[in-house]
Amino acid sequence: MCPYWNLDAVQTTLAEYQAAARKIRSIYTTAHPDAQASLPTEAAVQETVAELFSIHPKLAAIRFWRVLVSALTKYFDDHLEGEVRDTEELYDDVMSKLREEDE
Secondary structure (H helix, E strand, O other): OOHHHOOOOOOOOHHHHHHHHHHHHHHHHHHOHHHOOOOOOHHHHHHHHHHHHHHOOOOOOOOHHHHHHHHHHHHHHHHHHOOOOOHHHHHHHHHHHHHHHHO
16 A cells, blocks of 8 residues: 555654644635734744644544644634633643544
């Protein structure tokens, strides 16, 4: 099997996750064009991705890709609503919801 189709076999770096985060932010601003001013800067997004990456256990049952997409969506929503949480609280909320989905 080609390893490029098996995301678990590919070792993704923090820099690659951060590049993906820039694209996710861009997609979010396309969907919410009036949100640009309320969203965190790209530097803040990069820092949040690094924090999420350091919190998430490397051998967790839930892959970091799922955590990243879900967390960034909530992170951006929080900024739009003016209720920004710290990264650990955001991570805990996302993990709780992802675990519920897996049950």
